Amino acid sequence: MTKSLISRRNFLRQSGGMVTAGAALGALPGLVAAMDNVTVGFIYVGPRQDYGWNQSHWDAAKKVAAIDGVTVVEQENVPETAEVEKVIQSMIELDGARVIFGTSFGYWDSLKKMALQYPDVLFTHIGAIWKEGDPANVIGYRGYTEEAHYLCGIAAGRMSKTGKIGFIGSKPLYFIYNNCNGFVLGAQSVNPEMTCNVVITGDWNNPVKEAETTNSLIDQGCDVIIANVDSPKVSVETAEARGVYTCGYHSDLSALAPNGFLTGAEWNWASGVEFVEAFVAGDSYPNLKRGGFKEDMVAISPFGDAVPQEVRDEVLAAKQGFIDDTLKLYKGPLEDNKGNVILEEGEVIENTDTPFKLGVDWFVKGTTG
Amino acid sequence: MPPPGLLNSLEAVTINVAAFLITMALFGVYVASLGHNPLDVYYVLWLGSFARQISVESTLTNAAPLMLTALCTAIPARAGLLVIGGEGALVVGGVATVLAGVALSGAPFLLGVAVMALAGALAGGLWIGFAGALRQYRGVNETISTLLLNYIAIAVMYHLITGPIRDWDRVLKTSSWSIPQELRVGPLPFIDVHWGLATGVVICLILWIIMRRTTFGFGVDILGGNPRAAQMAGLPINRMVVLCCFIGGAGAGLAGSFEVMAVHGFASESLAVGFGYAGILVAFLSRQNPAAIIVLAILLGGVTASGGLLQRRFDLPDATTQVLQGVLFLVVLASNAAYGRLSLFQPAAWRTT
Numbered sequence: 001m002t003k004s005l006i007s008r009r010n011f012l013r014q015s016g017g018m019v020t021a022g023a024a025l026g027a028l029p030g031l032v033a034a035m036d037n038v039t040v041g042f043i044y045v046g047p048r049q050d051y052g053w054n055q056s057h058w059d060a061a062k063k064v065a066a067i068d069g070v071t072v073v074e075q076e077n078v079p080e081t082a083e084v085e086k087v088i089q090s091m092i093e094l095d096g097a098r099v100i101f102g103t104s105f106g107y108w109d110s111l112k113k114m115a116l117q118y119p120d121v122l123f124t125h126i127g128a129i130w131k132e133g134d135p136a137n138v139i140g141y142r143g144y145t146e147e148a149h150y151l152c153g154i155a156a157g158r159m160s161k162t163g164k165i166g167f168i169g170s171k172p173l174y175f176i177y178n179n180c181n182g183f184v185l186g187a188q189s190v191n192p193e194m195t196c197n198v199v200i201t202g203d204w205n206n207p208v209k210e211a212e213t214t215n216s217l218i219d220q221g222c223d224v225i226i227a228n229v230d231s232p233k234v235s236v237e238t239a240e241a242r243g244v245y246t247c248g249y250h251s252d253l254s255a256l257a258p259n260g261f262l263t264g265a266e267w268n269w270a271s272g273v274e275f276v277e278a279f280v281a282g283d284s285y286p287n288l289k290r291g292g293f294k295e296d297m298v299a300i301s302p303f304g305d306a307v308p309q310e311v312r313d314e315v316l317a318a319k320q321g322f323i324d325d326t327l328k329l330y331k332g333p334l335e336d337n338k339g340n341v342i343l344e345e346g347e348v349i350e351n352t353d354t355p356f357k358l359g360v361d362w363f364v365k366g367t368t369g
Numbered sequence: 370m371p372p373p374g375l376l377n378s379l380e381a382v383t384i385n386v387a388a389f390l391i392t393m394a395l396f397g398v399y400v401a402s403l404g405h406n407p408l409d410v411y412y413v414l415w416l417g418s419f420a421r422q423i424s425v426e427s428t429l430t431n432a433a434p435l436m437l438t439a440l441c442t443a444i445p446a447r448a449g450l451l452v453i454g455g456e457g458a459l460v461v462g463g464v465a466t467v468l469a470g471v472a473l474s475g476a477p478f479l480l481g482v483a484v485m486a487l488a489g490a491l492a493g494g495l496w497i498g499f500a501g502a503l504r505q506y507r508g509v510n511e512t513i514s515t516l517l518l519n520y521i522a523i524a525v526m527y528h529l530i531t532g533p534i535r536d537w538d539r540v541l542k543t544s545s546w547s548i549p550q551e552l553r554v555g556p557l558p559f560i561d562v563h564w565g566l567a568t569g570v571v572i573c574l575i576l577w578i579i580m581r582r583t584t585f586g587f588g589v590d591i592l593g594g595n596p597r598a599a600q601m602a603g604l605p606i607n608r609m610v611v612l613c614c615f616i617g618g619a620g621a622g623l624a625g626s627f628e629v630m631a632v633h634g635f636a637s638e639s640l641a642v643g644f645g646y647a648g649i650l651v652a653f654l655s656r657q658n659p660a661a662i663i664v665l666a667i668l669l670g671g672v673t674a675s676g677g678l679l680q681r682r683f684d685l686p687d688a689t690t691q692v693l694q695g696v697l698f699l700v701v702l703a704s705n706a707a708y709g710r711l712s713l714f715q716p717a718a719w720r721t722t
Contacts, residue, residue: 047687073681079642080542082563082632086427087677093423094416095681106542106639171543202531 037069038098038280041091044076045104052231055251057103060269080106088114099276122279124272130288139275141289143297146182147322148265151300151315152247153186155262156224157194158311159245166222168213169200170229177360179228184364197222198369207234214238252301261304268299290354293322336362373716380714388704392697405683413682417675429562432670436569436662438648440620443657448613449593454515455621456645457522458493462622463640464526465492466629470548481552486626493622494615501614505607523641530636544637554631565627570663577659654701
């Protein structure tokens, strides 16, 4: 069956189904005509219940499974080796999967390879690094979690007594810088004197170091902690035990810290539902999608009991600001923590300015570490 | 009376098949206790591991590195050592392959691949050979040293891929430079499994012949059986131990080479995903016999391959296949006690007086 479909792919390429980078449409007309039952495969790199990255995708899987006529099959702990290709083949050929959600960054090369082999299957990837020339049946999508961090920052700025908050990052990557900046700018929006201590652990996943770092930040006087690591569970629990406030990341961690949880920055990978629906209906879909609250691609966790109503209102008002696009994350005057001027008075960066955000390798003023 | 060699082989096959059946029965009890029909589970195990071409491909892809990493434990074990450094040897082999591949850009395909494979094997061989030398000349326990060398190898790789040989264009996944695309190894003909499989089978068979049919193999068996006797017989035991460690490490290093040449194209944390440790299991199950390693690597590869389907069809946890592997390991080790106790396979039972 593969042969006829390859020619269809070539047809698509020649007929201009390929797209302009950004938001163009890779339409696959008629490819999925009259499909009643769709099986969707989710592949996770770690355990689904990790109170972190994988769980955020599991949450999405549950929402995809709720669509009429959709069956979800899931496999966890799939390493980023040749094995993921075999898992994809197995899902497609043994389970009949027509859509594959590859939820780890390192699956990218394997997903592209499989997309060429199975042109009638839709593949999604969480890196949002699709570019022109990549297979048309691959989608990259990713949320602007820095907007959700901004909201966490507002709560942190209101709740902090010491005026110092702590940020733990995994790797020095653009989205970690953006998240940290969002967190600090949010806090400074309600209290311009707020400062933030930052520690980068260097690992996606290093529970011992995360616990030590959390303790050390608290010892330095930080009384709100947020951890941008694969699973912030250890950090949240440590901070809770020390009696300080925490914010979550990836998925809803409120259950881990009944006393000190404020809110958390969450992905809404379930926005991928629209790809599945478009695919099932035979409609067009974007190959590349990024967005924040306006595009419903990020979310915040339910507020913890510690957060008073007026702070909740303030956070939700800012969220509405992102939805209405009246609130911009980066706007002048803005300096980095080394005194360099990033934006002059009056300069504004659009929330959807991905190239700008990809280039962020600095922390805003008020950040140390 | 059947020849004793045939009796020995029949005994081994009978005991291993019995051990496999007992394992499956115990596993059946386990899944039944979780509320699933064991027959359905057996069917899915079969479906996911051998029933279809893609299942077989998946099984063999899993088996390929295991054959080579198993040698890292099996060959030194024949000389009486317990080496568990396959993971580290695989990692240094992978890193050496990247360095060789980058240096060789522009080289003809066969030359490039040969040098990369040699670089990987040499690096892995020196890595484990070093542990063997430490034991023979400095009295350092080889099990502990190879265990620690695993951590060192992985730490060295992290150091290199986060700095000196890092590809800064790969933002989200920290990885080394890539080897040239022209030097990437493709799949075997007719089946979508990389060349590491064929290499593993050939090397296991060659080592089987060496261990069974040469003076060196015979000497190693004497050494493994009784080092004092080997010394008394005038065998160069220090050199033999180091050589066995070198051969084993070279196997695991070659596994790393193929992970880089055929799967990733670069070194990253995805090299250290446990092939080295799974290889220890294969070596034990095969009782250090290189030919049996081929079969058992495929069997374990099949268990791993069907694990995903078990998860998906029955919503069983990922650890289920580890339960199966663990039970298999215990039953096979326990079944070693049966050797020599089944009178049917003893020459005496066939002797007519």
